[in-house]
Amino acid sequence: MNRLGRALPHDSLLHRRNPTVKLAVFFVVSVLLLVPVDPWTPLALLVVAVPAVLAAGRIPWQTLGAAALLFGPFACSLLAVNAVTRDGPVVAEVLGLEVTGTGVAIGAALALRTVLVGILAVAFSLTTDGARLMTSLHQHARLGARPTFAVLAGYRVLEDLPERWMTIRQAQSVRDPRRRAGTLPRDPGSLTRAAFTLLVVALRQGERMAIAMETRGLGSGPRTVHRPVALDRRDAVFAAVVLGVCALVVLASWHVGVLRTWDTV
Amino acid sequence: MIEVRGLGVSFPGSSSPVLRDVDLDVAPGEQVLVLAGSGAGKSTLLRVLAGIVPQVVDAQVTGHVLVAGLDATTTPTADLATKVGTLTQDPADQLCLPTVLDEVAFALENRGVDPALIGPAVERTLAAVGAAHLAHRRTAELSGGEGQRIALAAALVADPRVLLLDEPTALLDPAAARAVAAAVRAAAGADRSTVMVEHRLDELGRLPARVLVLGPDGRVRSDGATQEVLHDDSRTLAQLGTWLPLSAELSAAGVGALGQLPVAPGSPSRSGPRVLRARGLTVRRGSRTVLDGVDLDVHAGRVTAVVGLNGSGKSTLLLALAGLLTAAGTVSGGSVGLVFQHPEHQFLARTVRDEITWGPRRARATDVDDRVAGALDAYRLTGLEDRDPFRLSGGQQRRLSLAAMAVCGHDVLLADEPTFGQDRRTSAASADSLRRLADEGRGVVLVTHDLRLVGEVADDVLVLRGGQVLAHGPVDAVLADDGLLARAGLPLPPVLAAWRTTDHRLRDVLRALHAAADRATSVPA
Numbered sequence: 001m002n003r004l005g006r007a008l009p010h011d012s013l014l015h016r017r018n019p020t021v022k023l024a025v026f027f028v029v030s031v032l033l034l035v036p037v038d039p040w041t042p043l044a045l046l047v048v049a050v051p052a053v054l055a056a057g058r059i060p061w062q063t064l065g066a067a068a069l070l071f072g073p074f075a076c077s078l079l080a081v082n083a084v085t086r087d088g089p090v091v092a093e094v095l096g097l098e099v100t101g102t103g104v105a106i107g108a109a110l111a112l113r114t115v116l117v118g119i120l121a122v123a124f125s126l127t128t129d130g131a132r133l134m135t136s137l138h139q140h141a142r143l144g145a146r147p148t149f150a151v152l153a154g155y156r157v158l159e160d161l162p163e164r165w166m167t168i169r170q171a172q173s174v175r176d177p178r179r180r181a182g183t184l185p186r187d188p189g190s191l192t193r194a195a196f197t198l199l200v201v202a203l204r205q206g207e208r209m210a211i212a213m214e215t216r217g218l219g220s221g222p223r224t225v226h227r228p229v230a231l232d233r234r235d236a237v238f239a240a241v242v243l244g245v246c247a248l249v250v251l252a253s254w255h256v257g258v259l260r261t262w263d264t265v
Numbered sequence: 266m267i268e269v270r271g272l273g274v275s276f277p278g279s280s281s282p283v284l285r286d287v288d289l290d291v292a293p294g295e296q297v298l299v300l301a302g303s304g305a306g307k308s309t310l311l312r313v314l315a316g317i318v319p320q321v322v323d324a325q326v327t328g329h330v331l332v333a334g335l336d337a338t339t340t341p342t343a344d345l346a347t348k349v350g351t352l353t354q355d356p357a358d359q360l361c362l363p364t365v366l367d368e369v370a371f372a373l374e375n376r377g378v379d380p381a382l383i384g385p386a387v388e389r390t391l392a393a394v395g396a397a398h399l400a401h402r403r404t405a406e407l408s409g410g411e412g413q414r415i416a417l418a419a420a421l422v423a424d425p426r427v428l429l430l431d432e433p434t435a436l437l438d439p440a441a442a443r444a445v446a447a448a449v450r451a452a453a454g455a456d457r458s459t460v461m462v463e464h465r466l467d468e469l470g471r472l473p474a475r476v477l478v479l480g481p482d483g484r485v486r487s488d489g490a491t492q493e494v495l496h497d498d499s500r501t502l503a504q505l506g507t508w509l510p511l512s513a514e515l516s517a518a519g520v521g522a523l524g525q526l527p528v529a530p531g532s533p534s535r536s537g538p539r540v541l542r543a544r545g546l547t548v549r550r551g552s553r554t555v556l557d558g559v560d561l562d563v564h565a566g567r568v569t570a571v572v573g574l575n576g577s578g579k580s581t582l583l584l585a586l587a588g589l590l591t592a593a594g595t596v597s598g599g600s601v602g603l604v605f606q607h608p609e610h611q612f613l614a615r616t617v618r619d620e621i622t623w624g625p626r627r628a629r630a631t632d633v634d635d636r637v638a639g640a641l642d643a644y645r646l647t648g649l650e651d652r653d654p655f656r657l658s659g660g661q662q663r664r665l666s667l668a669a670m671a672v673c674g675h676d677v678l679l680a681d682e683p684t685f686g687q688d689r690r691t692s693a694a695s696a697d698s699l700r701r702l703a704d705e706g707r708g709v710v711l712v713t714h715d716l717r718l719v720g721e722v723a724d725d726v727l728v729l730r731g732g733q734v735l736a737h738g739p740v741d742a743v744l745a746d747d748g749l750l751a752r753a754g755l756p757l758p759p760v761l762a763a764w765r766t767t768d769h770r771l772r773d774v775l776r777a778l779h780a781a782a783d784r785a786t787s788v789p790a
Contacts, residue, residue: 155363215350
């Protein structure tokens, strides 16, 4: 079952929040995270964010953990590269490379930031329906009707893509008289030909969908939305709480004296 | 409601116009059926009326076209949509939004209708097309027939004055086609004009009162009351390669009933050695069993047809026989080729010649050039050698995909819906080539929902329901069994019902009908 762009099938506080507000809050927090380069501030935010997200989104911790692991390799590489490339007091030597204290601190900060942004992104996508997000952006962020529905139609094409890809690979593999039963070819030539066909077929479908939307009057003037996405005071409270907590954590880390920025590192 | 005068359409890069000097008047509430052979401009006519040609799809258009008082050649498509609803073949091209409710509401939202009125209108329209139970489904999860009903609801919800229907049942199984045809019939109201292009006339139940026939040159060949045109001009129509209802086909053959047709008994197919043996084929998808313990023997020289409703496991059976998916059970025997439902999915090369050469070359065959020349000739592809397979017409693509597989010389040839969405002439050509391959000594397995095609080419029939074999036997026995067909959910086409009143073999009767129509059309009118 293809779950791309679909929220987890339950209700939660995060599910009920306005998608545009959620996206904006996520964006602001991500920008805010660019400021600290000490490991303690992102660590403190992570410690607050993980239980908050698990509870507010009713996301199973296994699901969130598995998704966060996707960001693990990138986080580790950030830590490793920074640890051995920054100037500062040498704290160890690994495989002939000098590891500096500053490097480890900055590396850990960037790694934790990556995991945190990753977790927030996963929480956002697990609690937000793609179509409702587009409707909300159309409604609340003044995204035009054409781009909105182009994305939604593209999403429909995308939903069919895995099955179509499989059919095309089967259809093309049976053309080879020397093929082995039970396996589909994985050589670059075969995959390229299948990808080309998939592209042609998807583009043609896209063209026909665009025409279908025109024949239903898309772009004929001002439009209404029959199932509007709610936007109310609770969304303002949500944004205020999330941003307030983040600001508090950063203030606290400044107060304790562990906050470092690129200027003070 | 519709007033067309002197309409001519030519597409850039094409040598001759698709439509020439077409006049058409449609009164409010009137229903018109458009008949023509492949490439004769039926769809183009509908696309002009919908404001797509020349505004979205570039073309040179002459003459004038008024639809509900608006000039269709200059009014933007989206504005014309306030008066015109359109339904085409494939639900995948028309369902653009993730949920049924959003899909059906879309046209009203685009017109800026008060949101409070949209919900009730959506509900009403879904109920009118018999799809109220689908309201809370996702569009990606709908079957073909369900999707087509939702697309019809989406076209009807804004209550258009004109409804344009471009082969709305072409891709459906017989049961779904009848359900959609009934919904379409119900949609034609007293003040709504419809213009319909449709091949499957026997599935329509009741034909529109008026028929417009377009000739291969894009001119109007005849225009008048359906009964008169179909029967007086039945020979002309048969000549154009359009599908005809049985009664018109009989009149083209010069007889009043199928029993009056002189039938010469043909020789039964010779059964050669077994070329493929499948035992206990079982395929599971998740928790669902798609194919459940199917046994099948394929013999050289014989065509086995596999029939059943959509979702009965027909296509899965072919994939399993070809070793293209993981299945429990055993398949043993000779080499297997499979022709897929959509020719485009199988193309590998950039020219027709390379496409046919592909298989033999991979097999390191020694007589590649001879084989390719023979296939180009046998499948009427001569002259198209350097064309891009993706740019051929639907009928040409179908012939190419059959040629490219036949040229490989497999012991067994499997074909999935080879006549899907094709006109009568292409369908007949596909059927002939499958029969020829069997007569050359190959085993052929054909998946189709066209029972007439089964009667024309098959020796044996395997009936599937819910992944299980419901019956397997000689074609004349299976197609004479009403209880069996009812359990399989397969309505009997009128021509097969008429065959039962004769004493002949089904294939002989269908061949005689075909031959009589051919003879009649070869006599100059």
